[in-house]
Amino acid sequence: MYGNAYIDPNEKANSIVAGEDPEKLAEFEARISKGEKIEPKDWMPKEYRKQLIRMIEQHAHSEIIGALPEGTWITRAPGFQRKLALMAKVQDEVGHAQLLYSAAETLGKSREAMINDLITGKSKYSNVFNYPAFEWADACIIAWLIDAGAIINQVANAKGSYGPYCRALDRICTEESFHLKYGHDAVVTLATGTPYQRKMVQDALTRWWPPIMHFFGPSDKISQHTEILMKWKVKMASNDDMRQQYLNMYVPKIWDLGLTLPDPNLKKNEETGKWDYTEPDWEEFKRVINGDGPCNAERLAVRRNAEERGRWVREALKTADTKYIVPLA
Amino acid sequence: MIKSLDPRITRAEIELNNSIAPLEENDQWETYEVFHQKKRGDQHMHVGIVHAANPDMALLFAKEQYGRRGQSVNIWVVKTREVYTTDYEDSDIFDTVPEKMFREAGGYKVMEKINKYKKEHKI
Numbered sequence: 001m002y003g004n005a006y007i008d009p010n011e012k013a014n015s016i017v018a019g020e021d022p023e024k025l026a027e028f029e030a031r032i033s034k035g036e037k038i039e040p041k042d043w044m045p046k047e048y049r050k051q052l053i054r055m056i057e058q059h060a061h062s063e064i065i066g067a068l069p070e071g072t073w074i075t076r077a078p079g080f081q082r083k084l085a086l087m088a089k090v091q092d093e094v095g096h097a098q099l100l101y102s103a104a105e106t107l108g109k110s111r112e113a114m115i116n117d118l119i120t121g122k123s124k125y126s127n128v129f130n131y132p133a134f135e136w137a138d139a140c141i142i143a144w145l146i147d148a149g150a151i152i153n154q155v156a157n158a159k160g161s162y163g164p165y166c167r168a169l170d171r172i173c174t175e176e177s178f179h180l181k182y183g184h185d186a187v188v189t190l191a192t193g194t195p196y197q198r199k200m201v202q203d204a205l206t207r208w209w210p211p212i213m214h215f216f217g218p219s220d221k222i223s224q225h226t227e228i229l230m231k232w233k234v235k236m237a238s239n240d241d242m243r244q245q246y247l248n249m250y251v252p253k254i255w256d257l258g259l260t261l262p263d264p265n266l267k268k269n270e271e272t273g274k275w276d277y278t279e280p281d282w283e284e285f286k287r288v289i290n291g292d293g294p295c296n297a298e299r300l301a302v303r304r305n306a307e308e309r310g311r312w313v314r315e316a317l318k319t320a321d322t323k324y325i326v327p328l329a
Numbered sequence: 330m331i332k333s334l335d336p337r338i339t340r341a342e343i344e345l346n347n348s349i350a351p352l353e354e355n356d357q358w359e360t361y362e363v364f365h366q367k368k369r370g371d372q373h374m375h376v377g378i379v380h381a382a383n384p385d386m387a388l389l390f391a392k393e394q395y396g397r398r399g400q401s402v403n404i405w406v407v408k409t410r411e412v413y414t415t416d417y418e419d420s421d422i423f424d425t426v427p428e429k430m431f432r433e434a435g436g437y438k439v440m441e442k443i444n445k446y447k448k449e450h451k452i
Contacts, residue, residue, distance in 0.1 A: 042417055072335035095394050102360075102378045111380065112352040119349070132334050168377070175398065298331055301345050302338055308349040314356055317382035325410045327360045327378040 016047045016228055032233055037163035040106040040329065051234050052162055053107045054123075060100035061118045061125035063093045065299050066146075069129055073139040085182050089143065092175045099171060103164040106327055119304045121296075127285060128211040130293030137190055137197075137204035143183030145208065145250060149215045151176050152246050161233035164329055184253075191257040205254070206262045213263075213280040216243040247275040361387040362412055365395050366403040373405055381406075 017025060024043050031038070038044055067090045074090065077083040101111050117123035128146055133139050151173065158169035190201035217239040220226045229235040237245075248268075254261060265278045288296070331343045357380045364373040376395045381387035387406040396404060415422070430436035446452070 039417055068335070071337075072333075075337060091393075092397070095397065098379070098390075098394055099377060105360075110354070111357045112354060115357075116351045120351075134334065171377075297345055298333060298338070301331060301343050301347055302341075304347050304349050305341065305343045307352065308347070311356075314358075314382075317386070318355060318358065319382065322355045322359050322382070323410060324355055324359045327409050328362060328412060328414065329375065329377075 016225065017045060020045050029231065032161045032231075036161075037166065038161050039163045040326070045232075047228075048232055048234060049107050051229055052165065053104055053109050055234065056100055056104040056107075056165055057109065057114050057117070058124050058126075060097045060104060060114065061123055062129065063097035063100060064118070064303070065125045065129045066142075067093045068299055068302060069131070069133040069295070070139050070142055072133045073136055076136065077139075078136060082186070086139070086143075089179050089182060092179065096168075096172045096175070099168040100165075102327060103162075103168045106164045106329065108326060110324070115307065119300060119307060121291060121300060124289060127214055127289045127293070128208075129299065130288050130296045131208070131211050132295050134207070135200055135204055137187075137200040138207065140183060140186035140190060140201065141204045141208045143179055144187045145183070145205075145212055145254075146215070147176055147179040147183055148250055149212065149242075149246055151180060152242055152249075153216070156236040156242065159233070160236055167329075188257065191259060202259055205259055209262050210280060210284070213243070213277070214282075214285045216240075216246065218282050218285070244274055247277070251275070358382045360409045361391070361406040362409055363387075363391040363395055364405040364407070365391075365401060367400045368402055373403065378409065379406070 025045060028038070028043060028045065028048075038048075070086065070093070071090050074083060074086050077086050101114060104114060105111055114123065118125070128142075133142060154169050154173050154176065158166050158173060160166055187201060190197040220239045226235060226238065230238075247266075251261065251266065251268075263278050265276055267276055268274070269276050287293070291297075331338055331345050333339045360378045360380055361384070362378055363376050365376045366373045379387050379390040379394060381390055384406060388404060391404045391406055392401075395401075
């Protein structure tokens, strides 16, 4: 599961490569354009390192926080089979966070520093997890339609230029394919069930559609910053292109179940081949990402509580000769 | 106290405005590099790292993280700080390797000589 690390389109681009050795920069860019991967100890521009740390770290935080809305329904999952499957999925997500923190660490930011930035609210995570899972059907919609968005993003990023991130994503994508099938199965079960079950899944879909449309972030085509990050294969596709790909793949599958989406303007434009839709409310997106969403405070309080209550265990296990060095790959 | 949609969280009695001391250095211990073998007879392959306080814990976490799907028969863990490596910057040390045909099976071609000899001696 994942949320897009979105880049502010208004950020200034001209200072990105200021002060970099032009020869080394040219060599670095040539390597990337040949399709070679960058490894942890290679030379890299400061901005490349900074953006990758930010992106991979946000991705890791999203996995950890994403476990909370879904975990809400483990104790009340309908039936033992679904309880087992949901537990396995949530454990996968936490495992993904471990893989991603490890990849980010190879760029020189310690895991402790990343966790500190999460629990103080300094680092972001995917905005969708600031919304609650009211019903079992919400957990089903998350598993199918949020994970579907995550897969589009992760498959694209797995072709990026930074070796450790690509390797982590390859492993993650394999596991996500189970999440998607599990989620689809859970939604189909409700959608083909009793009138009450159908209503339940329709209501959850209506609730989740605005956060889903926010998922890939605001339009970023015009940004010069984005262009450089795309050249460096840090960012692999524009937010709009990923959103279009998502709509193209999943809207027909949703309509196929006779469910409706709360956007009267949503339709495929036969002339352009692209989807038309009502522009999502980006003011709400900004408000929620900056802390004022329905669940932001709870999510972080729960994380702080978990770190604090586990602290004595971690300290008891620490030995005097512990000596951290940056992992190899 | 948080009154959550998640009954487990409500039961945990968590303050909404709690604050905690930041995690200190080495709070997450150190890292082990993980090597995974899919089946007997295969090479062990490097698959990633785990953070752990001791080797037993590293093996446990490695099993959970890297042996979760598909086949596995064996895992090794090695402390990252005990692995010695070459540098990518020095990869020119391998440059002459492909030139040394005298070490390759393909560096030896005898059929031409044999055929010439056979022709000359009418064998």
